[in-house]
Amino acid sequence: MKKEIICTVCPRGCHINVEGEGEKILSMEGYGCKRGVTYATAEFTNPVRILTTLVKIDGVDGELLPVRSANPVPKEKLFDCMEIIRKTKVGVPLKMHDVIIKNICDTGVDIVATKAVK
Amino acid sequence: MNNMKCDVVIIGGGPAGLAAAIAAKQEGAEKVLIVERDHALGGILQQCIHPGFGLTRFGEELTGPEYYSRFVDQANELGVEYMLGAMVLQVNNETNEVICTGSEYGLACIQAGSIVLAMGCRERTRAGIMVPGTRPSGLFTAGSAQRLVNRQNIMVGKKVVILGSGDIGMIMARRMSLEGAKVVMVVELMDYLAGLTRNRVQCLDDFGIPLKLSHTITRIEGDERVTGVWVAPVDENKKPIAEQAELVECDTVLFSVGLLPENELTRKAGIEINPVTNGPAVNQYMQTSSPSVFACGNVVHVNDLVDNVSAESAVAGKYAAMYAMGKLKDAQKNVPCVTGRNVRYLCPQSIDANQKDGKVTLYFRVLQPEQKVTLVARCGDEILAKHKEILVNPGEMNHLTIDTNMISGSDVTVEVVKEA
Incomplete structure (x- = not known):
């Protein structure tokens, strides 16, 4: 498999071409520094993202609770996570970083509040 | 009228106002008051x-x-006071009074030792860039759509075209995609991305959203609701090539086409405005042309990182507190900061060269993207600071820190030198 990855480590934004199979990288071209190699390797083998969105607050109209994944989740699971989060309602009060959904989609990552609500 | 008194009054409770308030308290100002028109602190964050x-x-x-909550917690611990739901109508810099109004306090006059302007900025709109066509519903600035979706739980549309590749536009592209909308494309007039590369990767590429560089919207179609936009490539003079225009169907258009510092109060007070930044001209204390008035954050110049806003605002808060306590001497030797090759603007615009503790950070933006350059601050032929960069571009602010004790000439010039 071939993939072109734009490095986001620094503003230079090198276009790195990676060729490999699964976790194994066969060749890499176009990187500008070592940090680019690390980034491209992670992006090729297991791209992850922090997911941020909002959750409905039970009994409250017109105010939403901002939430995030406490750690990055696999990129391909973003929409699965959104499905679960969309169906969720929380009660208040809530403290900053209270867990809203534990181990979302078996990623081992919790969805937590990014705001305290009284 | 309700009369109040404080040492430092701060207009705006966003990241700039909060950082200024904290710094003013830490410097020893007793009564620090934030006036905020929203019903909560935190501003755009x-x-x-x-x-x-x-x-x-x-x-x-x-x-x-998470970012603003840290500042709100700290402001609360330090005893910063605030009025919410109160809008400032007038800054009177001669009497050091701020007039504001709100349902809780009615019309109020706040007498202060010093004033900090931290009103932030507004978005440029469709009218601001004069896009031809009809005036249907479904046209939003990216930030107002962001407010509707993220704070008011109102979905703005299902099939979206975004004009402008600024960070807010790209972030809204991801947000709308995650909420189930189809983002058809992001259209950018320039031949380079306006925002950060990271946002292109994580907000556009991740969701398969095409980025059309050197393109623009030439016409908006639709009667009640927008039904589509004409998208055309532009030539090297940024003129649309009409023959190549294509109709792109959509029910929503988001404009992410720039931010404008919100300086109605500043202008009305007769404070000098820099024509390039559209914000008040300041010295290294973030002091405006009116000595009791300080300014910080996006009201001075539009930043790309809130971290810079917080740092700059802490400077404003510190010196505003010193001014209120009578500890800030009048500027003795004002040296202008001059833009050299490939520098669009500089902040601060002048430096009081008599400052003894010395270090001043000059923030600036370039005019054009350029590779392999050295950023140089000099006074005549003497180099005050220099720094190599692999790449500079207008979307990412640069900075150099200089020592005021080294300023011997009549100005400080910052320039981008192309490496041989």
């Missing part, structure tokens, strides 16, 4: 639920609400 804030300041990637 309340709707910026995405991560990417705080990497410089805290060394970790925070969301907007």
